[in-house]
Amino acid sequence: MSKPPLVPFATPGIGHALHIWQNPLKFFSAAARTAPLSRIKIGWKDACLVSNHELLYQILVPDAKKYDKGIQYERARAMLGNGVLLAEGDFHFRQRRLMQPMFNKPSVNDYINAMHTYSTAMVDSWADRDVVELYPEFYRLATQVVIDTLFSTKMSHQDVELVRRQMPIVIAGIEKRGALPPKLFDTIPTRENRAFYAAISDLRRLGDRLVDERLGMSRGSRSHTDLMDVLTETDDAVTRRDNDRAQILNEFLTFLTAGSETTPSAIAWSCYLLGRHPEIQEQVRDEVAGFDSGSSDVTAILKLPLLQAVVKEALRLYPPVWALGRRTIQPTVLGGYALPTGTQVFYSVYSVQRDRDVYDAPNEFRPQRWIDDAKKYPRTAFLPFGAGIRNCIGEHFAWIEISIAIVNILQRYELSLQPGQTVPPAAMGALVPGNLPMRLRRLVSR
Numbered sequence: 001m002s003k004p005p006l007v008p009f010a011t012p013g014i015g016h017a018l019h020i021w022q023n024p025l026k027f028f029s030a031a032a033r034t035a036p037l038s039r040i041k042i043g044w045k046d047a048c049l050v051s052n053h054e055l056l057y058q059i060l061v062p063d064a065k066k067y068d069k070g071i072q073y074e075r076a077r078a079m080l081g082n083g084v085l086l087a088e089g090d091f092h093f094r095q096r097r098l099m100q101p102m103f104n105k106p107s108v109n110d111y112i113n114a115m116h117t118y119s120t121a122m123v124d125s126w127a128d129r130d131v132v133e134l135y136p137e138f139y140r141l142a143t144q145v146v147i148d149t150l151f152s153t154k155m156s157h158q159d160v161e162l163v164r165r166q167m168p169i170v171i172a173g174i175e176k177r178g179a180l181p182p183k184l185f186d187t188i189p190t191r192e193n194r195a196f197y198a199a200i201s202d203l204r205r206l207g208d209r210l211v212d213e214r215l216g217m218s219r220g221s222r223s224h225t226d227l228m229d230v231l232t233e234t235d236d237a238v239t240r241r242d243n244d245r246a247q248i249l250n251e252f253l254t255f256l257t258a259g260s261e262t263t264p265s266a267i268a269w270s271c272y273l274l275g276r277h278p279e280i281q282e283q284v285r286d287e288v289a290g291f292d293s294g295s296s297d298v299t300a301i302l303k304l305p306l307l308q309a310v311v312k313e314a315l316r317l318y319p320p321v322w323a324l325g326r327r328t329i330q331p332t333v334l335g336g337y338a339l340p341t342g343t344q345v346f347y348s349v350y351s352v353q354r355d356r357d358v359y360d361a362p363n364e365f366r367p368q369r370w371i372d373d374a375k376k377y378p379r380t381a382f383l384p385f386g387a388g389i390r391n392c393i394g395e396h397f398a399w400i401e402i403s404i405a406i407v408n409i410l411q412r413y414e415l416s417l418q419p420g421q422t423v424p425p426a427a428m429g430a431l432v433p434g435n436l437p438m439r440l441r442r443l444v445s446r
């Protein structure tokens with residue numbers, strides 16, 4: 001078996017690293033046109049790029065055990081240690097099994113009050129403003145929600161701002177380092193490198209303090225069993241040994257990162273698309289009129305068809321976790337090519353979810369497709385939360401959080417963009433709208 005076709009424009013010595021560094025989204029989207037499985041060069045080393053949904057699904061589900069998480073994730077260890085996102089093998093399995101109940105429906109019901117309260121406070125704070133820069137608002141919301149619900153800790157304004165300032169530096173740094181020849185970049189004392197390591201130190205220090213504060217709380221001060229209880233109170237000796245103080249900090253930082261870097265993007269893109277499509281916005285507003293997003297049975301929110309279709313279509317067009325990777329840990333065959341052990345495989349969920357062989361009008365916002373034609377689309381072609389044993393543990397949490405926020409917004413405001421305003425996606429780790437000033441018109445209650 002020969003090698004997969006090489007994506008054009010590799011530069012001798014650095015390969016495609018510069019293209020990826022400069023504009024990863026553009027590079028991955030252009031490279032997707034080379035072949036469903038193509039080859040790129042990171043420095044002098046070959047890596048693969050998967051742009052086809054069936055091959056991606058094969059990696060994530062049936063062949064999952066043939067891969068580890070690979071180079072991008074290795075770069076994240078300085079921040080997240082061996083938290084559940086990066087853990088491998090039996091250790092991952094034990095941590096995931098321990099935590100899973102906190103993300104099942106009954107537990108997520110315990111988080112609804114906090115999700116509703118923070119998102120109501122957010123929309124109330126916009127009352128006197130005509131234009132709001134939305135993304136930072138959603139970032140604060142998601143950060144407070146994830147730490148309050150899972151660790152019963154109310155973050156101060158300063159702490160939230162520190163996360164908002166430093167976390168994107170860390171995430172973008174990890175992403176870029178994943179596409180560079182190992183170690184080369186880290187050894188040069190650039191301003192960017194110093195900022196990256198300073199941001200990691202700040203966030204780990206913050207996490208350390210918040211973990212101490214949480215561990216010092218009395219049981220009676222919490223409204224529900226939280227993730228920290230689960231990590232610290234297990235009867236199982238092996239799991240207790242696994243979750244020493246250092247590992248608890250790793251898990252805290254893992255959830256801080258995973259919770260704050262993803263849902264803001266999904267809420268923001270949903271609002272952007274509704275701002276661009278006022279007629280759909282009006283239909284969703286009619287659907288959510290009178291819905292009580294603070295009620296304890298808020299799972300009914302997941303049955304509001306148009307709202308869910310809008311969020312799904314936003315996640316298809318702008319998947320927050322838009323590109324990821326894996327690495328083979330044994331000789332593996334993929335797409336008819338033999339991949340030796342240690343082959344790095346990148347994949348672009350963004351390209352897969354805009355594949356014109358799967359989706360008609362793939363670049364258009366058509367939420368109705370998920371109502372009229374949902375069965376037409378293979379589930380392997382919609383993977384914003386990943387799939388298989390490493391899928392997103394927070395998927396249900398995220399759907400509820402995103403839906404509550406959008407309901408609260410649409411019940412109070414009409415959203416519109418400035419005339420002619422378009423917002424190109426920026427791949428800053430997560431796929432985020434760079435600037436998203438949105439005009440708000442306060443609605444009289446209906």
Ligand code: HEM
Nearest residue numbers: 084085258259262263266321384385386390392393394398
């Ligand atoms: C729209 C929101 C979200 C998106 C698009 C998203 C996406 C993803 C994806 C694609 C993965 C799999 C990564 C891989 O295969 O390598 C993942 C894993 C994970 N997510 Fe999310 N996520 C979201 C929200 C959340 C939230 C709110 C939390 C926590 C409350 C969370 C916690 C995690 C954790 C801990 C993992 C690692 C799971 C494991 O490896 O067992 N995510 N997420």
